[in-house]
Amino acid sequence: MATKQLVVNPDKCTGCRACELACSFQHYQEFNPHKSAIHVSIFTLDAFFLPVYCAQCSDPACVAVCPSGAMHVDQIDGSYVVLVDHERCIGCDMCTVACPFGAVEDDSAGSVHKCDLCGGDPACVKVCATHALEFTEVSDMPRGRRKALAERMLVERGGL
């Protein structure tokens, strides 16, 4: 089964926050980092930037605590995605409290907002100039990382 996930490589992130703009535009037709479901944590003088967003957990804390059944796990093209049913949401913010990633936020309109993977074609990925963000098959990642590790060792030994 395809298990595409949004993955980030912080070594490539430049802190430009184009992902935040793309996300807020996709969902609210305005440019507003505050309404984005992805937030870049910025450490300016360390040149370290980490986009943080919903991990789409397979056993999500937000779903477990949701009293109304609004928060639920769904699938898009075989990938797990945690979605909010805004009709059922009672705005209690239990999910916001439970999420260990800070990825669910009160939307100031009686519900919460979080990453919905844009229905399987994330807008943030499309504007990421350095490809720090990718929407990719996680099953391919260990293989790629094993190869990258081996290549680094080969370079150290004067190969490549």
Added chain:
Amino acid sequence: MGAASGFGGWHGRLLRVDLAKGQAHTEPLERAILEKFIGARGLGAWFLTQEVDPTIDPLSSANKLFFVTGPLTGTGTVAGSRYVVVTKAPLTGAIAMSSSSGYFGPELKFAGYDMVIIEKAAKSPVYIWIDNDRVEIRSAEDVWGREVSATTDILLGETDEEAKVACIGPAGENLVKFASIMNDNGRAAGRSGVGAVMGSKNLKAIVVRGTQGVRVAKPMEFVQAVQEAREHEITNQYMTVTIAEYGTPDVVEFSNGLGLLPTRNCQQGVFEHAAAIGGRAVAKYNLRGVGKTKACFGCSTACGRVTWVRSGPFQGRGEGPEYETIAALGSGCGISNLEAVIKSSYICNEMGMDTISAGGTIACAMELFERGYLPQKDIGRPLRFGDGEAVIDLLVKTALREGFGDRLAEGSYRLAESYGHPEFSMTAKKLEFPGYDARGGQGYALNYATNNRGGCHIRGEVQCSELFGIPLVGITEREGENLDRFTVDGKAAVAKKTQDYYALIDSSGMCNFLVISMPNASAFMRLIELATGTHFGGLEEFLKVGERIYTLERTFNMRAGLTGSDDTLPKRMLEEPLDDGPSKGNVARIGEMLPEYYRLRGWDEQGVPLPEKLAELGLESLEPAARL
């Protein structure tokens, strides 16, 4: 709280802060004024001319500070990261329009304002805390005297860690005439001494938090146009590979190769140690390795970097150095020790000083000393070219106005003049030259001589067309063969058009690096049209808006007391040819180009805008010059 977005791109709202009364209120901005002056630089220039008497002392409480965003600031365009500080400049007595990026400008926009106007002066040190609609003027006693990064950390702790800070360092507090305003730690609204104006008002910082959105008039078409711009930028190898990898320091070897890298106060155009202070040398100090760069808001190029000198006398960490800093504090002072240059950059950033003017002023002092015009007893130490430790010592003293630093804090022109030799100040209108010797190309030399803020490269980058082979498509490419750097033919037109176009870029809220990476000028115009719903009526009419802004600034300068005789360069640039390298034998032939430049601008022989030109540009309400 609803979005304040009034018109698309613009909010149509400004915040006015009276520091004497400790009060703030909002005012609407008329759409007609926004359409006429766009935003940022243009909008600030309009309000400056309307509200500030050009003859005032820039450091008196009658001066005002205009922090202005553009219609593209905070939008999803590439690098909609800019804000501009407009005021009357203490260094030059002319208009100041210092631009910076990072995150501060967009945050101000997200707080719901196109512009903040700061009036009068506080009795004791304060900072302004803008949390969306809530504005407080708070005591800054605890951060007064502190450096930029400490100030930033402390104020974020007192407000909101996701807020953004623009502040001055000790140099601004001490009214150093080239003090900068620093935002997000390492980004600078650097030139003309805007930081000293803040210091004169006892204003340490503006801290802003914004959670409101920016909407655009034609959303779907706008993002489509942005996507096309992104795709085109990727084809620009210079921006996406060279600048992304090595940043602006990569220009060091390039300028040196053309024989125009300012060296030892412009006594030479070739620095024998250029490679030691160039892009590849700087990259070795990148905190997280070559290629790990740092972007401003929304920027796909990411030309910034954080460097780290791990140990030794020049140990430290910070943003930069950029090319201009290396030219000013490196080759300009004859310094080949890169770690000393990097340390100088850190000190300027922490103290809040313009690296270009700081380097240019010390280089001038070095030449005065070596020629015997400046006695050692005045300085307190010998001051020869190449002495990095002396530069570092004097930079700190300058920021604190200690000893000889008090003289340096006045800038190179006043310094050299006080020793009877103003000709050794490498300035135009008292603003120190950037990193391209004016004898390396006639067009950008003309821009230095005529630029509204003085010896400046970035308010009309003629060198892009003349040196870098990046003609502005739809602007200067039409001049075709006239882009040869040593010819004066056609350069008046190139300089004028480039200045007008950059007035538009600087008014948009977008970074000029990313605008020149766009397919053409029409694509840039279209972004503003789609964001705001304005129709300019074609590229020629759009450029007229740029000409309007440029001419408006000129009228301010003329009424401030500047004249056509200020449109010149130091004797060295006009009469002393470079004696070596690829620009050998060349001087800046300003006199041959200036009459045509004035004619193309619709100014009289003294450089005063003619009434019919003002009428054509919709500026008929303005006095073109000081009344005699």
